[in-house]
Amino acid sequence: MDRPARRRSTAVIALGAAAALLVGCTGAAEPDPVSTSAAPEATPEPAFTSTYVAPEDFDLAPLTGERIAxxxxxxxxxxxxxxxxxRARPQIGIDRADIVFEELVEGGLTRYVAVWHSDIPAEIGPIRSIRPMDPDIIxxxxxxxxxxxxxxxFVDMMRATDVYNAIHGQADTDAVMYRGGGAPAPHNVIVRAPQLIAQHSELAPPQQHFGxxxxAASATAAREGAxxxxxxxxxxxxxxxxxxxxxGSATWLRTMTGGAPxxxxxxARLSAVxxxxxxVPVDVIQDIPTTQMIGSGEAWVLQAGKALKATWSKADRSSPVRLVDANGLAVRLAPGNTWVELVPNAGSVAIG
Structure with a gap:
């Protein structure tokens, strides 16, 4: 919601003057004319009536940077x-997530950590099990x-954080998680998202995650990228x-492995502003690929048909990923949703 346009002030100016000339007329000799013209009135100061409306206040959505009430x-x-x-595709509600992280798991596959805040679908899923890098991400x-x-x-690692753990099978999730009929187990656990959030409304909203x-036109990649x-x-x-x-949509459109949209x-087509x-480095620990999130490395930020080389860093578990450009200045994203691709150093990235 953009700030309202400033309106021009108006002024009302009142001017007034009166003059009269009275001349006597009798049979006698006329006296010399006597001027009875009134002295001119002083012009009043312009009276200004301001119609300026102060800009409306707004907040920024912490996970998209968009203006909100x-x-x-x-x-x-x-x-x-x-x-x-x-077997889990197509996923429910992932197109409405504010941020999606994609990470490598076993068997050469990936899973997502998707995050909703500004737009909550009725349902999301299917959900799967936690992995060792997830506490650092979440x-x-x-x-x-x-x-x-x-x-x-891994569950103990996740529970050791300040995040509330809603786990399928716990007594407190019986009313908000269920197995749907659209896919075979274990690819069918669905979450009633608004109801789950309402159960924990006392929890604080997230802090701003990226800059x-x-x-969009003033985002770093749009201004400085190739x-x-x-x-x-x-x-x-x-x-x-x-x-x-x-x-046409001013977004990046995602294509699955194999070439299908x-x-x-x-x-809805999965897309990202x-x-x-x-x-990222990925270590295999007890047969589990483990993305190392604490550290730094190379990154790219793609936005508005541009790509910007950057550096990422994450100081500790509770800190978000920080992005800086070649001059060490913070990279600013465009308002909108974000996909974060955690590509292993052993993998590859080709930008064309």
Whole structure:
């Protein structure tokens, strides 16, 4: 909601003057004329009536940088571990997430950590189990995380954070999680998102996650990046998604491994205003690929048909990922949703 245009002031000016000439007329000799003209009145000072309207206050959505009404997003965010197995597609509600992180898991596949705050679908899913890098990704968001379980050591890691853990099978999630009929188990655990968030309305909303420009044209990549129309990514043997710039929608459109358009359950094409590609080390610990999120490395920020080389860093578990340009200045994203691709150093990134 843009600030209202400033209106011009108006002025009302009143002017007045009167003059009269009286001449006597009799049979006698006429006396000399006597002027009876009134002295001119002083011109009053202009009276100004201001019609200026002060700019309306606004807040910024912390996960998209978009303008919202003051106090309009007081609820906590909801992060969820979203399945990306072929049997789990198309996913429910992922097209309405503020931020999506894609990470490598076992078997050369990927899964998502999707985060909703400014736009909450009726349902999201299917959700799957937690992984060792997820506490580092989700902790800066606070709020709620929904998942279907996992190895006890990973569940304990997630529970050790300040994030509320909503786990399928717990007594407190019986009313907000269920197995749907659209896919076989374990690819069918669905979350009633608004109801889950309402159960924990006392939790604080997230803090601002990235830096944002006031508008798309002033985002760092739009101003300083090189022209780019595509990005091809290799996570593993079964995960080779790609993105293409679409000027009509001013977004990057996602294509699945195999070349088919990636769509959500409602039919919407998965897209991103901001595409952030982060190269990360991935260690295999007890047969589990583990993305190392604490550290730094190379990154690209794609926006408005441009690509900007950047550096990412994350100081500790509770800190968000920080992006800086070649001069060490903070990179500002465009207002809108963001996909963060955590591409292994052993994989590849090709930007065309």
């Amino acid at each position: 003051v106090g309009g997003l007081a609820a906590p965010s909801l992060a969820a571990k979203i399945d990306n197995h072929p 902790s800066p968001l606070r709020g709620i995380v929904a998942y279907s379980g996992g190895q006890q050591r 944002y420009a006031a508008e 022209p780019a129309s595509s990005a091809a990514l290799v996570f593993g043997s079964l995960a080779t998604p790609s993105w293409a710039w679409d000027a 990636d769509v959500a359950a409602g039919g 901001n595409l952030v590609i982060v190269r």
